[in-house]
Structure formats: C-alpha cells, structure tokens
Amino acid sequence: MKTRIIHFFEVLSSNFWVIPLLLLISGAGLAFLNVYLDKTLYARHIELPELYLYFNSASNIRTLLSVSATSILGVAGVSFSITIASLTLASQQFGPRLLRNFMSDRFNQLVLGCFIGTFLYCILMLQFTGSMELDKTTPFFSMMSLLTILIFNLLLLVFFIHHIAVAIQAETVITEVNNELVTQMNCTFPNKADKNSQSIQLDIPDDLTKKFEQKGEDIYSTTSGYLQAIDTDNLVKCATDNDYVIKFIIKPGDFILTNSVIAHCLASDQIDEIEKDINTHLLIGSEGTPEQDPEFAVRQLVEVAVRALSPGINDPFTAISCIKKLGENIAFLMQRQFPTQYHLDDSGQLRLELKPFTFRGIVDTSFDQIRQHGKNDIAVVICLLQMLNKLILQSQTKEHMEALKVQAEAISSVNTDDVIALKDKEDIKELYDVINVSLNTKESTLLT
The missing domain is CATH 1.20.930 (Transcription Elongation Factor S-II; Chain A)
Structure with a gap:
C-alpha cells in the first residue's frame, strides 16, 4: 500500500493541472465566503472603516469586476503562451523527457492557478453583486479581497517572467535534475554510518540458485510498458501466505514486453494464480518514473x-x-551502501530476490x-x-x-x-x- 501511495503522489506531482484546479476551487470558495461576510457584517451593524464608501456605487463595482476578469484572463493567456513556448524550447534543447521537470514546476502551476482562480472569483462576484442590494449591503470584504488579489497577481506576473527566463537556462536545468538525483540517491542508498539501515547480507546457498535455474517456473508479464515500481511488502506477504519464492530478472526503469519473462518462481502448484499475483503488484506505465529508479535522473543528465x-x-x-x-x-x-536485494518473511526465510x-x-x-x-x-x-x-x-x-x-x-x-x-x-x-x-x-x- 505504501508503494502505491508514493506512486500516486508521484503521478500527481507530474501533472500540471492539480494546483490550478485547487486554486480554482479556492477562488470560488473565497467568493462565497466574502459575500457571506459582507452580508453578515452589515446585518450585525458592525462599523466598517471609511474606506467602504468607495464601494457604494453598483456601476463602479461591476465595472471593476468586469475589467479585472477580462484583464486577468488575457494575462493568463499570455502566461500560458509563454509556458508553451518555454516547453517547446526545452524539448528541442534538452529533450522531451525533460518536459516532466517543467510540468511539475510548482511555481508555473501556482501562477496559472492564481490567474484562473482570480478570473472565476470576478465572474462569481459579478453574479453575486448583480443580485445584491447595494443600498443595504456594502461588499467591503469582497472588493478589498479583489484589490489584494490583483496586486498579488501583478507581482506574480513579474516573478513569472523572471522565473521562465531563468528556468530555460542550461545550468538551471542541470541543477534541477541534479537536485532530483541527489534526493533519489539519499532515499535509495542508506548511509554506511547508519547502523539502523545496514543492508542485509545473505549467503544464498548454491543449491537455491540451481533450483531457480532447473526447477524455477517462468513468470510472464501480462502487459507492456516501463516498470515504475515493485510493491515489495505485499509481494513478500503473498509469497509467505502461498509458500513460494520469487527471483526478478527485471528492475524498475526497465521496459517490459507483454508475455516476456520477468521473474522465476519456486512453488509447488498454482503457478497461474502466482503469476497473476505478481503482475498485480507491479506498477507499469507508459513512461519511467524516479520513485524506485535511481538511474532515472542519471539518464536525464x-x-x-x-x-x-x-x-x-x-x-x-x-x-x-x-x-x-x-x-x-x-x-x-x-560513501553509501546499496540496498539489499533480498527480502525475508517474519521467520527469516527468503521470499523475494530483486535484480539489484x-x-x-x-x-x-x-x-x-x-x-x-x-x-x-x-x-x-x-x-x-x-x-x-x-x-x-x-x-x-x-x-x-x-x-x-x-x-x-x-x-x-x-x-x-x-x-x-x-x-x-x-x-x-x-x-x-x-x-x-x-x-x-x-x-x-x-x-x-
């Protein structure tokens, strides 16, 4: 389960739409909240600052909202065009596989999300103020929020242009990929000085190796694609419950063909069910991911x-x-140690051997x-x-x-x-x- 959760967040992080969608929802939520606060504060006769007098004109408010919505949508279009242009340049100069790094750039997602969230906020406020009795209700919080958001968006636009200009430089791309590589190696290869993470060293008997070669049943892949991750914990549990041993001849990052041999298995019977279980615990996709593949970022560099x-x-x-x-x-x-390729059950018996x-x-x-x-x-x-x-x-x-x-x-x-x-x-x-x-x-x- 842990492997699948990590894989799920890895997929989400490489999708461009996640943060913009959250900010779009936040824009709608902020519009409802501000309208509620404006009506509630007026109903309770709470004294507002003199600044609220600037928001008493219905025509001025709707003009401000209309102009803001139109302008911010234009800015969002320009930002999107800049992003596409930078992605095209990055694809040509650094390779299409580096697009994943640009797509997962949090700042680019934040900028686009803020722009479309502001646009939705303006549209909703136009609707709300159209049905709001402005002689009885002053949309103080709604308008002050709009002005604050607009100032923030203008600053974001300046930073965004600077960010794009820096992001497409070769040194920046190399540094970003290298940082990902360092992070992956820190997670994959434990420190030699860390006694709690020492690799398990096992002397595998020669007869077990010969058994795999002579009696091991071939396990075939049921699909094709890049092996992104292996759910080792659940595989060990299945192997323990059904009393079999698995030896993989593939590792994360390898490309698998349908009906190709991916592992050997020592089992007494029910090899078809075992093959189904093993394939169920393999995460295979159309592209490689770095979650269990330390060579992924190396190949990018x-x-x-x-x-x-x-x-x-x-x-x-x-x-x-x-x-x-x-x-x-x-x-x-x-300076690091390589993780063990052997995985044991609770009784200390070998259940899973990975290709290291x-x-x-x-x-x-x-x-x-x-x-x-x-x-x-x-x-x-x-x-x-x-x-x-x-x-x-x-x-x-x-x-x-x-x-x-x-x-x-x-x-x-x-x-x-x-x-x-x-x-x-x-x-x-x-x-x-x-x-x-x-x-x-x-x-x-x-x-x-």
Whole structure:
C-alpha cells in the first residue's frame, strides 16, 4: 500500500493541472465566503472603516469586476503562451523527457492557478453583486479581497517572467535534475554510518540458485510498458501466505514486453494464480518514473549532455557541466551502501530476490553514451578522464576501481585516430598515464 501511495503522489506531482484546479476551487470558495461576510457584517451593524464608501456605487463595482476578469484572463493567456513556448524550447534543447521537470514546476502551476482562480472569483462576484442590494449591503470584504488579489497577481506576473527566463537556462536545468538525483540517491542508498539501515547480507546457498535455474517456473508479464515500481511488502506477504519464492530478472526503469519473462518462481502448484499475483503488484506505465529508479535522473543528465554534443546544438560546455554533476553523484554514491536485494518473511526465510542496481551499472549509465557521442570533442574527452581520475582517488572498493578503469580504457581506446592532433593525443595519453598511476596507488592502499 505504501508503494502505491508514493506512486500516486508521484503521478500527481507530474501533472500540471492539480494546483490550478485547487486554486480554482479556492477562488470560488473565497467568493462565497466574502459575500457571506459582507452580508453578515452589515446585518450585525458592525462599523466598517471609511474606506467602504468607495464601494457604494453598483456601476463602479461591476465595472471593476468586469475589467479585472477580462484583464486577468488575457494575462493568463499570455502566461500560458509563454509556458508553451518555454516547453517547446526545452524539448528541442534538452529533450522531451525533460518536459516532466517543467510540468511539475510548482511555481508555473501556482501562477496559472492564481490567474484562473482570480478570473472565476470576478465572474462569481459579478453574479453575486448583480443580485445584491447595494443600498443595504456594502461588499467591503469582497472588493478589498479583489484589490489584494490583483496586486498579488501583478507581482506574480513579474516573478513569472523572471522565473521562465531563468528556468530555460542550461545550468538551471542541470541543477534541477541534479537536485532530483541527489534526493533519489539519499532515499535509495542508506548511509554506511547508519547502523539502523545496514543492508542485509545473505549467503544464498548454491543449491537455491540451481533450483531457480532447473526447477524455477517462468513468470510472464501480462502487459507492456516501463516498470515504475515493485510493491515489495505485499509481494513478500503473498509469497509467505502461498509458500513460494520469487527471483526478478527485471528492475524498475526497465521496459517490459507483454508475455516476456520477468521473474522465476519456486512453488509447488498454482503457478497461474502466482503469476497473476505478481503482475498485480507491479506498477507499469507508459513512461519511467524516479520513485524506485535511481538511474532515472542519471539518464536525464546524460540526455542533456548528449543533445548538447549533437551537431545541431554543439554546446560542449553544457556536456562538461553534466559530466561534473554526474561525477559528483558517483563520488557521493561511493560513501553509501546499496540496498539489499533480498527480502525475508517474519521467520527469516527468503521470499523475494530483486535484480539489484550496481555501482558498475550506474557508472556505465552515466558515462557510456557521453563517451560515445563526445569521442570527437577533445574538451569532453579530457573532462571525462579528469573526472575518472578524481573518482579513482576517492574509490573505496575494488568494485569502484574496476568500474572506473573500464571507462578510462574505453575512452583511451577510441581516441587513437589520425585525425586527432598530436598535442591532443599527448594530453589524452598523459591523463591516461596519470589514471594508471592512481589505479596502482589506490590498489596498493586497498590491499594494505
């Protein structure tokens, strides 16, 4: 249930209409509340400030409401046009998958919601004041609220234009994606110093692995799409109640085809029912989400870098910024522990084995495509080698070193073409030699 609730809020956060809808309802509620307060205060003969004299003219009030409604609707249209233009530009420059970040921008949603909420407030107040006896009732609260809202909307418009101008800058986009990546890694990978979140280390018997290979029943997917999340708690409960063990061969972020094998299961019978239960606890959608996929934001940064290296954009500086952010997060990951892939029932028996995320996999996801598309850009190649050297010096395990060494060797091997200037070759070779020295030094340090 917890997984589904998190998934539900993740879907809501990526929808543009949620906050505008709430503010639209708030505008209607404020109109009803103000009319009620105006009539109630007048009925109780509460003394109002002298400012209420400005709201005694029915024609002036309706003119103000009409002008406000017309103007704010025009401003909302202009704001919406600016938003669409910025989304189009972002899609072309940073990739269509980055649109999710712009769609989930709370400030954009707030601005549009305030504008349409104000428009609805004006329309409702026009209706209310049309049937209100102004010689007996002074709409003091209604009009003061309108003036306050209009001033707030004008300020919002100024901030909105500034916000859009900043939001479409490459550095801002990279920073926003990187912040999401940091948040996801903090949630997914616990701190090594936190004893309460230590990963469960299990020695899985070889006979259990052989049983999966020899006797495990294949579990097939009943639908296609991106695996967004796995409801592990309920899966463990189902496996315990029906006495079976599951081993997934897919992980969140993978694309699944209908009738493709997604898991192996050790069970005595009722494999059809088990297959149905397993598919029920998989959240599959038309696009990937970051809730259980730490590589989601990594791929977004990689996409920004790859598009920046395309001939149409040719912006290596943006790609270099992405490399630095990716390196920063890999260094952060070295200080964390990977969550366990094994899930046990209350009696300590293995019930669920997930396909794990690995350090090597995240490093490859971070650098493979950038290396492939940036192999002819010497500045990008040198930045990659420099970043790999820095990461090697911070590596703490042999797994860290091996993953980074593979990337360094791949970069060195593709930059031996004759079209590369001699000086550039020497710079690359010099950096690669530095990396080899760092690898040897670090390896001897780890051995001691």
